[in-house]
Amino acid sequence: MASDTDTTTEQTARDYRETVFLPETDFPMRGGLPKAEPEMLKKWAEADLYNEVRKARQGKGAPLFVMHDGPPYANGNIHIGHALNKLLKDFVVRSKFLMGYDVDYVPGWDCHGLPIEWKIEEEFRAKGRKKGDVPAAEFRKACREYAAKWIDIQRDEFKRLGGLGDWDNRYATMDFDTEAKVTEEFHKFMMSGQLYRGSKPVMWSPVERTALADAEVEYADHVSPTVWVKFPVSDPSVGETVDGHTITSSPFDNASIVIWTTTPWTIPANRAISYGPDINYALYEITAVKSVEELGFEPWAKIGERLIVAEALAESVFKAANAEYRLVQKIDDGKETKEPYNRNTQLSRLVCEHPLRALAPDPDDKKGYGFPVPLIAGGHVTADAGTGFVHTAPGHGVEDYMVWIGRYSIASIPDTVDPDGAYYSHVPLFAGLKVLETEGKKAGKFGDANKIVMEKLIEAGNLLARGRVEHSYPHSWRSKAPVIFRNTPQWFIRMDGGLRDTALTAIDQTAFYPAQGKNRIRSMVETRPDWLISRQRNWGTPLAMYVSKSTGEPLRDEAVNKRIIDRIRDGGADAWFTLPDAEFLGNGYNPDDYEKITDILDVWFDSGSTHAFTLEGRENTRSPADLYLEGSDQHRGWFQSSLLESCGTRGHAPFKGVLTHGFVLDEQGEKMSKSKGNVVSPQDVAKESGVEILRLWVALSDYSEDLRIGKQILQTTVDAYRKLRNSIRYLLGALNGYTEAEQVAYKDMPSLERYILHRVHALDAQVRDAYGVYDFAGVIRPVADFASQTLSALYFDIRKDCLYCDRPDSVKRRATRTVLNILFERLTAWLGPIMSFTTEEAWSYRYPDASENVFRTLNPVPAEWHNEAEAARWEKIEHVLDVVTGALEEKRREKVIGAALEAAPHVYIDNDVLMAAFDGIDAAEVFRTSQAVLSNSMGPEHAFRLEDVKDVSVVVLLAHGQKCQRSWRILPEVGTDPRYPDLSHRDADAVAYWDKLHG
Structure with a gap:
């Protein structure tokens, strides 16, 4: 129990809180970003x-x-x-x-x-x-x-x-x-x-009724019907005399070439079959087919039919046809057939009938399908799938078009499907049928064309098999509807x-x-x-030009061009569609001689x-x-x-x-959609957390890949933001009242300050390099790590006692504040492009009468801050500090000590280089303890050690002496200064200085 005297002493003891130089700032701990940001924006706008x-x-x-x-x-x-x-x-x-x-x-x-x-x-x-x-x-x-x-x-x-x-x-x-x-x-x-006008197959959207460029097309999974179609063969070499030998028969009598396609609707547009010059083909005969009972329908394959397909694909073709087969001959085996055929020209000599010829035999392609179907070698043909032959409709495919015009003229390309996705009225058997629906609820769906074409092939006896396949199919980027290749006159560069x-x-x-x-x-x-x-x-x-009706060439006249451009500048593109042609052509040209192009670009x-x-x-x-x-x-x-x-x-x-x-996905890496309920809108984030959180999220992400966002990710970003904001807030508080008069020259700074400035020098170069190559994560991550690890966990913690309790005019405190000022300047600069609202806010608190932070230029740091010696020294000190911290944590868990200031660790350093690193260093301040003893020797067996640090061990002792009532350090000297018997010497000196200033 305390005596009466003790009670009186406690009652009359001085409250030293007013003499402690605690951080002080009005900069709020919480940003209140949703409300603060609009005010900042208003300020910037004004x-x-x-x-x-x-x-x-x-x-x-x-x-x-x-x-x-x-x-x-x-x-x-x-x-x-x-x-x-x-x-x-x-x-x-x-x-x-x-x-x-x-x-x-x-x-x-x-x-x-x-x-x-x-x-x-x-x-x-x-x-x-x-x-x-x-x-x-x-x-x-x-x-x-x-x-x-x-x-x-x-x-x-x-x-x-x-x-x-x-x-x-x-x-x-x-x-x-x-x-x-x-x-x-x-x-x-x-x-x-x-510029030229060409009639060729282009991606066409019937729903949008326009041509599309490659960049306007995306691919999505789609289920299409597939058909294996027979093209009956005729061999025009029969009757010819080659090397004195008259050809009287052909191995291809009663044979058909089989093609495979996922677009049955293009069969009416077929004009050729392409084969691969390097593919091995063979003639096969069907020896058996599955029964009606097995299939549930009358089989389309017939026993005795002869079919030509690629050798590598024969098994899959006959499996689809529900048929068994035998090899009749390999088409490249001229010796076996004793016929004067050459493998490289044999297929090219063949001609086929169109598979719909029996239903419309007129040779005029606008009345029937009685025209010949030639075979053309094509480098695009492979034996990966199908039959090894490619049904060629030059009006509905780029490769089909190219292989066709390589042998025939562009003028011979048929127009089969109109802009609305229906067969033209001149297409035999199928006039008006829809390939794609463009109206009503079925808009964007395939119409009846595929179905009716397959029925007609069955009727003609030339459908071998059919099925369905899921594959990647082109769709319009905007309407999401399927597109088709369609031959149409267009303008190209x-x-x-x-x-x-x-x-x-x-x-x-x-x-x-x-x-x-x-x-x-x-x-x-x-x-x-x-x-x-x-x-x-x-x-x-618009493609604002005129084309000569006689030559088909654009009118190239700079005077006409100028009139067009002047009128559009005055009245917009509408002028092209509303003004008379004479307004553009002038007196030199007769409008009747020219076609006005009304397509748009x-x-x-x-x-x-x-x-x-x-x-x-x-x-x-x-x-x-x-x-x-x-x-x-x-x-x-x-x-x-x-x-x-x-x-x-x-x-x-x-x-x-x-x-x-990249693109933004949800937290699970899924595409965002309203139906899934996983959409994150920037407007909502701005209202709930503030745009600054979005800015920080972007900077923390690797934008070169797809990014993810969601509640948990945003919360993690909020946590990172708070740490950075608190570092800035601490600096503002610690710099309260700072003036240039406090500055300490680099040469007079303690070792720790020189080390921190070395880190600033290195980080500044890293930030510059990262900004130079637009690596924003390469800015924010090292800066955030520096703020949390080097500053908050090391520098701020070590210098807290000095900052709060040393005399304001002490070199160490002045040096600390000099470095803190540098840190504020650099942190707000480094973070400014990313955390723009927060750094501007901090800048306004520090310099309320100065211009905005964004006006600053990041000037180079002094070269003398680069100090490898101090970096090496503090690497060693932190090596020892890790062990001391571990020892203190153990004693705290064991409740031997409460705060670290109750401890006086005895640190054994069995390493001369590590020991030398502490020359001139206050080890107790570094360890954040009241006292510390360093011994250049091996510690006792019971000392605390870290498994990966063999040359440092620690015995944690209790600090001896009395507790300073100002700094809370426990020191033997407390009580020896008669002016302030409850303070340490340092604190007594600081209070005396404070008392003198305050009279």
Whole structure:
């Protein structure tokens, strides 16, 4: 029990809390981001921050960096993929500002195209008006207004993400000036002869009633009917005399060639059969078939039938036909047959009958199928599946088309299917049948054509077998409906003859992030067909040109081109459709002699031309851009169309670098969909957690792969954010009242401060390098690790006692605050491009009257901070510290001690180099204990050790002495200063200093 005297002493003991220099700041621990961010955005907008930064940089002659924005489509609210894209772009803009650049970034929008056109069609239908009843000018005006509405909505949503850019001067592909410029770019291809009209099979969407480019097509699993079809053979060599030998019979008498296809509807368009010159074929005879009882239907294969197929596929063919068979002869075995046939020419001599000839024998292909079907060698034929023969319909396949025109003329390609996906009226037996449905509930589904064609083949006796197969089938990117190859006149830009080679050279000269993007786009350009640029729709920039009716060639007249461009610039693309031809042609040409082209340009040509009006003709920018940044799907889209457009008109790429990112999936790696309920919207994250969390999530992710997001991932990001925010908050509090007068020169700093600055030197270089190659995870992860491990767990903890309790004028405390100031400056700079809201907030608390943090340039750190000796010393000290920490934790678990300040560890270091590292170092301060003893010897057997550290052991003793009532350290000296008998010498000196200052 305490005595009366003791009680009196406790009651009169001084409260030293006011003398302790605790961190003090109004910077809140919780960010309150959903409310704070909009206020910050308002402040930036009022300050016209982006343009002011540019002016400041231009005034200093800063180097220019140009990032060109790939235009999102002006249709609907932004989604998480948009957010990823725009945040990465903002990281680039802000990091380049940080590195001292003047950054040009103009956001833009893609406005033309089918999705908007469909939406407007729906709106008119809801009012009882069909598209055909709406004047074109009214329809296009509605499209324009719809796109303008969504541009404004999306712009606000993008700005909410914190992105810097010239938002007030955005570009849009529907602006009159833009449509005029796109038309001018189109004219460059026309005038240079790279443009031509060709009738060839193209991807055609009956639902959308337009041709599609490769970039507008995606593939999805689809179940198709399959048929094995017999083409009866006739051998025209019978009756010929070869080497004095008259051929009187053929081994192919009563034989048929068998083809296999997944598109029975193309059989009416068949004009040839392709075979592989290097495939071994054979003639087989059916020896048995399954019975009606076994099959449940009358078998289509007949005993005695002779069929020609590839040897490697015979077994699968006859299995499908439910038949047994025998080999009659190998077709390349001329000796066995004693006939003067040569294996390389034998098949090419054969001619087949069309399998529907018996039902419509007229040889006129618009009245019947009585025409001959030749065999043509084709390099595209393989023996991997099917029969080794390819049914060739030159109007419905690229390879079919190429092999056909290699022998015959383009004029002989039949037109079989109309724009609405139905057989033309001239197609024998099938006129009007739908290949694909385009109206009603069945729109986008296959019609009756496949079924009826198969029935007619059975009727003609030439269906051998049928089945079903699931395979990858082309669909429209936008409507998701199946597409077909369809022969139709279209306008193309020629790839061969210069453009392909120029583009490939440009690719090799471009930097790609990640590097594998180069191989992806290069392989696409190497093999892509000519660029199909015409579309049969309304909402877009027209192929504004005239074609001579006599020659079929475009009218190439610069004066006419100028009038077209001037009128479009004044009145938009509508002018092309509404003004009379004489307005464009002038007095020199008779409109009756020319065809006016009313197709519109592929929207990829629109967006591929954006460099022409965004990077050219504006002040304070340049072309080519330093960087294009979009999703990896744009290797076949915007990256490629921009590359081809620029290479075709300027001879080089419009970019120096290309960055691609992946797609955003849910936490399980599944694609997001409303039906699954796994959609994460940026708007919701902004409301619940703040955009800063999205920004940090993007930076922590590897954007070169597909990214994942969900509640758990966002919570992990929130936790990471709080740690970083708390580090910044601690720095602000610890620097309260700091002035330049406190600064300590590097040469006068203690060892620990020199070590921390060495780490800053190394990390600064790492951050610069990472920002230089757009590796944002390579910035945020090492910076976050540095903040949590080196700063919070080491430096802040070690120097806490000094910071709180040393005299303000002590060199060590001043050095600590000098380094803390450097750390604040560097952390807010390094994190600024990523954690823009938080670092701006912190900057405003530290410097309420200063300009925004984004105005700063990250200046180089002094070279003297690079100090390998201090780095080596502290690596050794931390080696020992790990063991001491382990020993203290053990004693804390055993309840021998509570706080570390109750301990006085005796540390045995059986290593001269490790021992030397502690020269001049206060070991107790490093261990965060009240006292510490170091011995250069091996510790006792009972000492604490770590398994992987053999030369350090620790015996934890209790600190002896009294507890300092200010610092709580337990020291023998407490009680020896008569002025302050309850304080240590250091604390007594600090309080005396405080008392003197406060009178």
